[in-house]
Amino acid sequence: MKSLWLKISLAFFGLILALTLVLWFLLASIMQNAYTETTREHLIENAEMVSQIIIATEAIEDGERLQEWVSNFDAPIEMRFTVIDDRGEVIADSENDPATMDNHRNRPEFEAVLESGDEYGETIRYSETQDLSMMYIATPVVRDGETVGAIRTSLSLQIIDQAMNRLWLSLTLVLGIMLVLTTIAGILIARGITKPIGRVMDVTRRLSEKDYSSRVNTKVSGEIGELSTAVNTLASSLQRQMTEIQENEQQLTSIMSNMVSGVMLVNQNGRVELVNSAMERFFSQHSENIVGQRFDKVGEGIGLGELIRRVFEDNRKVHDEVHSYYPEERIMDAHLAPYYGQGWQKKGVIIVLHDITDIRRLEKMRSDFVANVSHELKTPVTSVKGFSETLLSGEVKDDATKRQFLKIIHDESQRLDRLIRDLLNLSKIERKEIPLNIDRVDIAELIHETAVTLEGSAEQKQTQLVLPGGDRPVMLEADRDRLRQIILNLIANGINYTPEGGTVRVSLRENLYEVRMIVADNGIGIPEESLDRIFERFYRVDKARSRHSGGTGLGLAIVKHLIESHRGRIEIESTEGEGTTITVILPKTQDQEK
CATH class of the missing domain: 1.20.5 (Single alpha-helices involved in coiled-coils or other helix-helix interfaces)
Structure with missing residues (x-):
């Protein structure tokens, strides 16, 4: 803003200076012309007055008397008078001796009067006699209608020059003061104009810098x-x-x-403009490594490149499935569509990926569940049907054989009953239809009580069962019956999948907030690829052995849901051929956060 008010001030100063100079020269010219015109009229009036006096007194005939009379005019009025006859001879002069003066007929002012017959003659020239610039005015001396001579009055221009010098000095002083005052006024006006404008410009600058709280505070x-x-x-x-x-x-x-779905925008140049955090997880890269890259470089690894290319070429929506194998296998439902700007101008492609890995896994689990249920039910139903039909046919006469067939039917029906009851219990637990009766439970004592029912199985397999010491109670809040069911399932599994002469060890650890029950065996172990599925319904690592042991394949699934209903968690570690360690972590109180 400094340059703006300075420019305005300089422009105002220049304008005022130009107007002042024009006014100065105009006034000087007018005053000079006025002085000159006044001097001319003064000279003419004096010349005419002297001419009338000469005619009235007929002094033109008496040169000496006229010279004496004219000589007296010089002192009071500081004006020179010269009288000549019609031949141009000087008769009288107020400052010089006429006898010493040349003939004046050829002087311009006299020529204008004597020869041209003008009312008066005028000339301005340097006078060698007076050594000054003089104004000469000549008027005719007319007697009886005839010009008998001329009277000339003259005045030094030095008087005009002195008057003009004083005038110019006065004008210079006055106009100079006016120039200074107007310049100061112009600066004040410029500052008055530019100051609020400067505030406006400052606010606009701050607005351009995204300071939208700035305002112009002025009362102009x-x-x-x-x-x-x-x-x-x-x-x-x-x-x-x-x-x-x-x-x-x-x-x-x-x-x-x-968003759990991945979103990515690809511009019309084929470069990635935007990705969300879900898409970063799908690509296993940070957005800094994705944004700005070519789509074929980013999406080719999961099959997106070809789909994006199809959208660019066909300008239509595309729906397909893509697979990612790093860092883990994912199945994603891909939706691609072109997106447009103003005027329906195509700006690129938008990609949305939905992770349907769990859905596909659940679909597979559902399919496996149906197949497993069918298989589990088919075997006992087939046995019951076959042996019952044989008995009904009457072909079996031996009582021992009949009894054996009936026992098989009884065992298979019990197996069906256990299977159905486990399925119903699991369904109720999942739907939380079985309420928990929370009470203070000594889990160390409960482990010893539950282990009594399993001593026969352990002795039969010559398996050593090592239990935690019962000298110190380990208390927590839980449903006693559900906790017993958890302990029973885990210890029974340890005994079933541990070869003869093995060991199943149960230990307890606690801290201020939670209790850990650890069931470890040195049995057959679980393959690494089965660890993620061990808690699925009907999933068995060794299906033949599990069925031979009378298990339904639902025990660990029930255990997991019972632990989760107690707001706990279960962890499993296993090495095939070396053994398995299962850790159950339960909070001491059911009202504390996990």
Whole structure:
């Protein structure tokens, strides 16, 4: 703004200076002309007056008397008078001796009067006699209608020059003061104009720097006041719009960040413009390594490149499944569509990926569950049907054989009953239809009580069962019956899958907040690929052995759900051929956070 008010001040100063100079020269010219005209009229009046006196007194005939008379005019009026006859001879002069003066007929002022017959003659020239620039005015001396001579009056221009010098000095002083005052006024006006404009410019600069809270604080009226009001209105509007945009961006960012589906935008040049956090997880890369890259470089590993290329070429939506194998296998449902800007101008492709790995896994689990249930039911049903039909046919006469067939039917029916009861229990537990009767339970004592029912199985397999010491109670809040069911299933599995002469060890650890029950065996172990599925319904590592042991394949699934209903968790570690360690972690109180 300094340059603006300086430019305005300089322009104002230049304008005032030009007007002052023009006024100065104009006034000087007018005054000089006025002085000259006044001097001319003064000379003419004096010349005419002397001419009339000469005619009235007929002094033109008496040169000596005229010389004496004219000589007296010089002192009082500082004007020179010269009288010549019609031949140009000087008769009288107020300053010099006429006898010493040349003939004046050829002087321009006399020529104009004597020869041209003008009313008066005028000339300005340097006088060698007076050594000054003089103004000469000649008028005719007319007697009886005949010009008998001429009277000339002259005055030094030095008087005019002195008057003009004084005038010029006065004009210079007055106009100089006017110039200074107007310049100061111009600077003040310029500052008065540019100061609020500077505030407006400062606010606009701050607005351009995204400081939308800035306002113009001024009380100036007129156009600048209206401009300030308009800028303030604009700033308020921008602030409101930016607040809305920021809120919308925050909402969009929050939505994009918390979406479980991956979103990616590819611009019309084929480069990635935007990815959300879910898409980063799918690609196992940070957005900094994805944004700006070519789509074929980013999406080729999971088969997206060809789909994006199809959208660019066909300009239509595409729906397909893609697979990712790093860092883990994923199955994703891909939706691709072109997106447009203003005027339906194509701007790129939007890609949305839904992770359907769990859905596909659940579908497979459901399929496996149906197949397993069918298989589990088919075997006992087939046995019951076959042996019952044989008995009904009457072909079996031997009582021992009949008894054997009936026992098989009884055992298979019991197996069916256990299977159905386990399925019903598991379904109820999953739907939380079995309420927990929470009470204070000594888990160490409960382990010893439960182990009594398994001593026969352990002795039969010559398996050593090592239990935690019961000298110190380990208390927690739990449903006693459900906790017993958990302990029974885990110890029974340890005995069943441990060869003869093995060891099943149960230990307890506790801290201020939770209790850990650890069931470890040195049995056959579990393959690494089966660890993730060991808690699925009907999943068996050794199916033949599990069925021979009378298990339904639902025990660990029930255990997992019972532990989760107690707000606990279960962990498993196993090495094939070396043994398995299962850790159950339960909170001491059911009202504490996990």
